[in-house]
Amino acid sequence: METANVEEIVSQRFAEIMNLNPDELNLDADLFAEYGLTSVNALKLISQVEVEFDIDIDEDEARNIHKLNDVIELIKNKST
Amino acid sequence: MVKRILILNSYTLTSKRAEDQVRIRSFFEGLDLAGYKPDHNVDIQIVDSNSIAELETETRNAAHAGLDVIHAVGTPNAIVAAECGNGVPVVYYGAHPEGAGEAKCRDAGVSGMVLTLPFTQNYKHFRFIRKVFPKLKRVWVPFYESTVFCRQEMKQLHRDRRSAGKSPWIAGSEPSIGYRSLANLCYIIGIDYSEFVYRDSEDLLWGLDQIDNVAGEDVLMPYNDSVYCKDAPVTLGNFSIDRNFPLFWNNNTEATQIGAVAAISGCFREAGIETGKMAAAILNGTNPRSIGLLRSSKTYSSLNMVRAHALGLEPAADIVDQFDEVITTEMFNVASPGGSM
Numbered sequence: 239m240e241t242a243n244v245e246e247i248v249s250q251r252f253a254e255i256m257n258l259n260p261d262e263l264n265l266d267a268d269l270f271a272e273y274g275l276t277s278v279n280a281l282k283l284i285s286q287v288e289v290e291f292d293i294d295i296d297e298d299e300a301r302n303i304h305k306l307n308d309v310i311e312l313i314k315n316k317s318t
Numbered sequence: 319m320v321k322r323i324l325i326l327n328s329y330t331l332t333s334k335r336a337e338d339q340v341r342i343r344s345f346f347e348g349l350d351l352a353g354y355k356p357d358h359n360v361d362i363q364i365v366d367s368n369s370i371a372e373l374e375t376e377t378r379n380a381a382h383a384g385l386d387v388i389h390a391v392g393t394p395n396a397i398v399a400a401e402c403g404n405g406v407p408v409v410y411y412g413a414h415p416e417g418a419g420e421a422k423c424r425d426a427g428v429s430g431m432v433l434t435l436p437f438t439q440n441y442k443h444f445r446f447i448r449k450v451f452p453k454l455k456r457v458w459v460p461f462y463e464s465t466v467f468c469r470q471e472m473k474q475l476h477r478d479r480r481s482a483g484k485s486p487w488i489a490g491s492e493p494s495i496g497y498r499s500l501a502n503l504c505y506i507i508g509i510d511y512s513e514f515v516y517r518d519s520e521d522l523l524w525g526l527d528q529i530d531n532v533a534g535e536d537v538l539m540p541y542n543d544s545v546y547c548k549d550a551p552v553t554l555g556n557f558s559i560d561r562n563f564p565l566f567w568n569n570n571t572e573a574t575q576i577g578a579v580a581a582i583s584g585c586f587r588e589a590g591i592e593t594g595k596m597a598a599a600i601l602n603g604t605n606p607r608s609i610g611l612l613r614s615s616k617t618y619s620s621l622n623m624v625r626a627h628a629l630g631l632e633p634a635a636d637i638v639d640q641f642d643e644v645i646t647t648e649m650f651n652v653a654s655p656g657g658s659m
Contacts, residue, residue, distance in 0.1 A: 278502050282505060
């Protein structure tokens, strides 16, 4: 899958969950500090990403997610 | 002198005799592994009832007559045994959603096996419900108010809501709710959660009637607290059949014999064997407090294909393969197990 597509889908899902504009997201911003992501919403994002990209993200990997680029990188690594 | 064990057996949904149920047979298996055979060197009394009041009375009577161990099937029964057993050692297995009843069991010094609620342990397991019901949008969970699983504040929350004339079902999106963990699981996988606390089976039916269910989009998901309310399991089963409303029962796979399309539980066989071995150890003189609590994450699941087809569901082969038991003939083996509230 193209990187641009992954970025677009991840941004879109995160924006839907957080009620934000996907075009205004900073992929390197801290999701918890900058956007107020809660643990429940983090799981919702991970769950959606897992289903959408048919991948499995384990707990250790989930703990290392701090920004959207971490999610995008994880998807790219697992999809190859 | 022959030792005596009292078994408090609940969760019976069918007409199957207690002695033939996996919960009892596996306990006997555990005893047998340690050399204890019912009617040979150990006397067994089984109280097979879904009535807390009857279980309490029978426990007091048996403890008064003399007992060596009580085996309790399920958390509410463990609490009955601890409170009414006059200090007789208790072994049990049961689940503790959001910790419900666990402190009481620990404080009472009972031994046993804590079962994880397999289906609602985390979102990865819970997501399975979407595979069984691909169009699912809403999950409805009724709770019986008279067990340890409905905490006092939860009961009060629902009473206040009714007094205010609001819908008896509280949605997971509302700020106050009884089971936040369930509401969060539903939120994470993208479905709506609603819960309702009922007093008796008539009240349950009234609450169910408030749901405007859409075929394929709604699922009823009760837990075993409903077993303790007289006629509630039959009410749920019949409602599901009459209204074409899928019933997915948590922690009791017998439910697929009374109208549920599917059910997932802890592994009662493993738990029965382990508690049988624990009971035997106590009979042999082991200090009950030294045994403690084991934890199990094994599961057992059941799918009723007749109900699935009746509901218009065609689960894919890989989904069906994930069930331990697949029922392919209609078997609505409804019974009215002993006792009532």
